[in-house]
Amino acid sequence: MSNELKRGLEGVLVAESELSHVDGEVGKLVYRGYDIEELARGASYEEVLHLLWHGSLPTPAELEEFRERLAAERSVDDDVIATVRTLADAGERPMAALRTAVSMLSAYDGDDDGDVLAEGSKITAKIPTILAAFERARQGEEAVDPDPELSHAGNFLYMLTGSEPDDVSEETFDMALTLHADHGLNASTFTAIVIGSTMADVYSSVTGGIGALSGSLHGGANQDVMEMLHEVDDSGKDPVEWIADARENGRRIPGFGHRVYKVKDPRAKILEEKLRDLAESSGDGKWLEYTTAIESYLEEEGLVEKGIAPNVDFYSGSVYDAMGIPMDLYTPIFAMSRAGGWVAHVHEYQDDNRLIRPRARYTGPETSEFVPLEER
Numbered sequence: 001m002s003n004e005l006k007r008g009l010e011g012v013l014v015a016e017s018e019l020s021h022v023d024g025e026v027g028k029l030v031y032r033g034y035d036i037e038e039l040a041r042g043a044s045y046e047e048v049l050h051l052l053w054h055g056s057l058p059t060p061a062e063l064e065e066f067r068e069r070l071a072a073e074r075s076v077d078d079d080v081i082a083t084v085r086t087l088a089d090a091g092e093r094p095m096a097a098l099r100t101a102v103s104m105l106s107a108y109d110g111d112d113d114g115d116v117l118a119e120g121s122k123i124t125a126k127i128p129t130i131l132a133a134f135e136r137a138r139q140g141e142e143a144v145d146p147d148p149e150l151s152h153a154g155n156f157l158y159m160l161t162g163s164e165p166d167d168v169s170e171e172t173f174d175m176a177l178t179l180h181a182d183h184g185l186n187a188s189t190f191t192a193i194v195i196g197s198t199m200a201d202v203y204s205s206v207t208g209g210i211g212a213l214s215g216s217l218h219g220g221a222n223q224d225v226m227e228m229l230h231e232v233d234d235s236g237k238d239p240v241e242w243i244a245d246a247r248e249n250g251r252r253i254p255g256f257g258h259r260v261y262k263v264k265d266p267r268a269k270i271l272e273e274k275l276r277d278l279a280e281s282s283g284d285g286k287w288l289e290y291t292t293a294i295e296s297y298l299e300e301e302g303l304v305e306k307g308i309a310p311n312v313d314f315y316s317g318s319v320y321d322a323m324g325i326p327m328d329l330y331t332p333i334f335a336m337s338r339a340g341g342w343v344a345h346v347h348e349y350q351d352d353n354r355l356i357r358p359r360a361r362y363t364g365p366e367t368s369e370f371v372p373l374e375e376r
């Protein structure tokens with residue numbers, strides 16, 4: 001048994017997977033061999049889910065059936081919606097409310113037969129409904145019922161705002177969902193398969209995945225980036241001056257750096273391009289200007305050369321902002337998409353399951369003399 005310690009499991013292979021591959025040296029991401037750029041531009045999120053869950057891009061007939069099945073699962077029990085509204089009224093953070101609600105869903109799963117893909121598709125279908133209901137409650141509005149005729153992306157925007165989205169918003173949001181759907185054994189996906197490896201249900205895996213994704217070193221960074229951009233704006237300083245001060249104060253720059261990518265994340269490139277389009281059409285290019293100025297400065301400062309380059313979170317927030325989406329929904333939207341990846345990985349892992357159980361190097365005392373409570 002090796003005693004080599006791999007902090008943060010860096011570089012450790014713990015499973016085989018056909019789902020997605022990240023080449024961090026060249027900045028390439030594929031889902032089952034398909035380049036992320038091609039998928040983001042050419043396939044809907046539902047097609048990508050089909051690819052991840054069933055192994056192939058669907059034919060038109062398969063897609064229709066798949067979309068119908070998913071759309072039929074969008075409704076969420078009134079009890080869950082009531083809890084979501086209670087949490088919104090109590091000022092709970094949306095990511096925490098989503099974690100609670102997904103955990104609660106299992107109580108209302110009629111079949112509950114342990115079929116990962118069947119249960120996983122229910123969870124994936126219901127997350128947008130939960131999140132939209134939460135946001136509507138915060139705005140003092142009633143929840144909007146899902147519309148089965150709309151796409152996964154379009155229906156979420158519809159439930160969020162109460163009106164059907166325009167084509168650009170729907171396409172942009174759909175692209176963002178595709179870009180975030182899967183990413184190898186990142187921290188939240190690993191969490192999901194650790195839970196799945198105990199043969200716990202997929203509700204537990206997705207609930208755990210949401211918890212892991214919420215942290216600032218992982219999915220929480222997209223909100224942190226937008227908060228940083230607002231800080232820059234409020235400071236009245238030039239973004240470059242602000243970021244130079246932040247660096248001097250030892251601040252980590254959210255949206256920069258990645259455990260696997262040593263170059264710019266391909267998803268960030270696509271989102272940056274999208275942001276450019278949105279800025280051009282709206283005439284509001286402030287966040288684009290700030291983000292690109294920060295990126296150029298950090299590149300000049302040698303960060304990119306050291307392998308600390310923009311990751312997916314650097315540009316996603318600005319894209320959501322351009323669509324009028326509140327900042328603290330960015331990470332739950334990431335979860336909305338990544339739920340599909342968590343389900344795919346748990347399904348794949350359990351097919352040839354082995355309990356995940358690593359070890360820690362014990363550094364405590366060899367023996368400690370026990371002293372009864374009354375004598376301590």
Ligand code: ACO
Binds near residue numbers: 254255260
């Ligand atoms: N800003 C400034 N310096 C950084 C940054 C950053 N964002 N990220 C890493 N570094 C530096 C560290 O200070 C460290 O420098 P040192 O060796 O001089 O001490 C070096 O790079 C290595 O950093 P580690 O934290 O050891 O690298 P790790 O692989 O653990 O980091 C992580 C990956 C956690 C993502 C890190 O880059 C980070 O904190 N980034 C900011 C948060 C973020 O954007 N997270 C989202 C990641 S993408 C995703 O999860 C969806």
